[in-house]
Amino acid sequence: MSKKHKRLSSVTEEEWEQVNKFNRKLTEKYLEQSHLSPHTIKQYRSGARQFFRWLSIEGENEPLYELKSRDALDWQNYLTNYGLSESAVKFKRSVVSSLCGYLELYYSDKYPNFRNIFTRAIPAPVGQPVHEKEPVTKKELEILIEELTKREEFQMIAYIMFSYRSGARRAEVVQMKKELVNYPRVTDKNGVVKKYYITEKIRTKGRGKDGKIRALRFDDIARDAVVKWLEIRGDDDEPALFVRKFQDGTVIPLQAGTFNDWCSDVFSKILNTRVYPHIWRVSRASHMVVDEGKDIKAVQALLGHESSETSEGYVVRDESSDFDDAFE
Numbered sequence: 001m002s003k004k005h006k007r008l009s010s011v012t013e014e015e016w017e018q019v020n021k022f023n024r025k026l027t028e029k030y031l032e033q034s035h036l037s038p039h040t041i042k043q044y045r046s047g048a049r050q051f052f053r054w055l056s057i058e059g060e061n062e063p064l065y066e067l068k069s070r071d072a073l074d075w076q077n078y079l080t081n082y083g084l085s086e087s088a089v090k091f092k093r094s095v096v097s098s099l100c101g102y103l104e105l106y107y108s109d110k111y112p113n114f115r116n117i118f119t120r121a122i123p124a125p126v127g128q129p130v131h132e133k134e135p136v137t138k139k140e141l142e143i144l145i146e147e148l149t150k151r152e153e154f155q156m157i158a159y160i161m162f163s164y165r166s167g168a169r170r171a172e173v174v175q176m177k178k179e180l181v182n183y184p185r186v187t188d189k190n191g192v193v194k195k196y197y198i199t200e201k202i203r204t205k206g207r208g209k210d211g212k213i214r215a216l217r218f219d220d221i222a223r224d225a226v227v228k229w230l231e232i233r234g235d236d237d238e239p240a241l242f243v244r245k246f247q248d249g250t251v252i253p254l255q256a257g258t259f260n261d262w263c264s265d266v267f268s269k270i271l272n273t274r275v276y277p278h279i280w281r282v283s284r285a286s287h288m289v290v291d292e293g294k295d296i297k298a299v300q301a302l303l304g305h306e307s308s309e310t311s312e313g314y315v316v317r318d319e320s321s322d323f324d325d326a327f328e
Contacts, residue, residue, distance in 0.1 A: 006083035011049035022063035047095030065111040072117040135283035158229035163280040165222035170277040176241040285314035
C-alpha cells in the first residue's frame with residue numbers, strides 16, 4: 001500500500017474571523033467571479049482560507065498586498081513539511097497565485113507596486129513518487145463485489161457498478177437520482193431498442209460556471225445493482241440515489257468525498273491494492289479496449305471525452321507482448 005498523504009483541516013468560522021479583514025474581503029470578491037464553477041469556488045474558497053489562516057497564525061496576518069516572495073516560499077515549505085501530496089501543494093500554490101493575479105489586475109490603482117508573490121524564483125514542489133495507474137482487473141472486481149455482498153453493503157455495490165458501467169466520475173455519480181431506475185431503455189429513430197439507458201442531463205467536468213452538460217449511459221448490470229440497493233434502502237422522501245441514513249430516520253445525500261473514503265477504507269483493504277474513485281473509469285476503458293476489443297471511439301463516447309487521444313490515455317495495456325514481438 002502506498003503512503004497516505006495528509007490533508008489540511010477546514011478553516012472554522014472562528015478561525016476565519018481572526019484573518020486580516022482585507023484578505024477576507026478580497027477572497028469573497030475573488031470568488032464572486034461569474035466564470036467560476038461551483039466546484040471551483042468550493043475548492044478555491046478552501047485553499048484561500050487555509051492560506052490566510054496559516055498567515056494569521058504563522059505570519060503577521062498582513063494584507064496580501066504587503067506580502068513578498070519569501071512568504072510564498074514559507075507557505076509552500078509548510079505544506080510540503082506538513083505532508084501534503086505534490087499535487088495538493090501545487091493546487092494550493094495555484095490558489096494563492098491566482099488571488100495575487102486578481103489583486104494585480106483589479107487593484108492596480110490602489111497597489112501599483114504589488115507583484116505576484118509566486119515568481120519563477122520559487123521552485124516547484126519537489127516531485128514525489130507517482131502512483132502507477134493500475135486498473136482493477138475483472139477478477140478483482142468480482143472478488144470485491146462478492147465480499148461486499150457478504151457484508152450486505154448494497155449501496156457500495158451500486159456505486160461501484162454504476163461508476164464502472166457508466167464510466168462516470170464521482171462528481172457525476174453523486175448527482176444521480178433514484179428515479180433513474182424508472183427510465184426506459186433508449187430507442188433510436190428507427191424504433192430499435194438499445195441495450196442501455198440514459199440519465200437526465202447533468203453538469204460534468206468542464207470550464208465555466210455551467211461546465212459541460214451531458215447525460216450518462218448505463219446498462220442492466222448497473223441498473224440491477226441500483227434496484228437492489230433501493231430495495232434495501234426502503235421508502236423515503238430523499239430523491240438522491242446515494243444517501244446517508246441516520247438512526248432517527250433522517251436521510252441526506254452523500255457528499256462526493258464519501259466515495260473516496262469507501263475506496264481507501266474499504267475497497268483498498270479488501271483487494272490489498274490502491275483503489276480510488278477514478279479507477280472505475282480507467283478500468284472500464286482498459287477492459288473495453290484490451291479485454292473486449294472495442295474501438296477507442298466507444299470509450300470516448302462513454303467517458304465523454306472531447307478527443308479519443310484523451311481516452312487512449314485511460315487505457316492500460318500489458319506491454320510485455322510488444323517486447324516479445326520485438327525479439328522474435
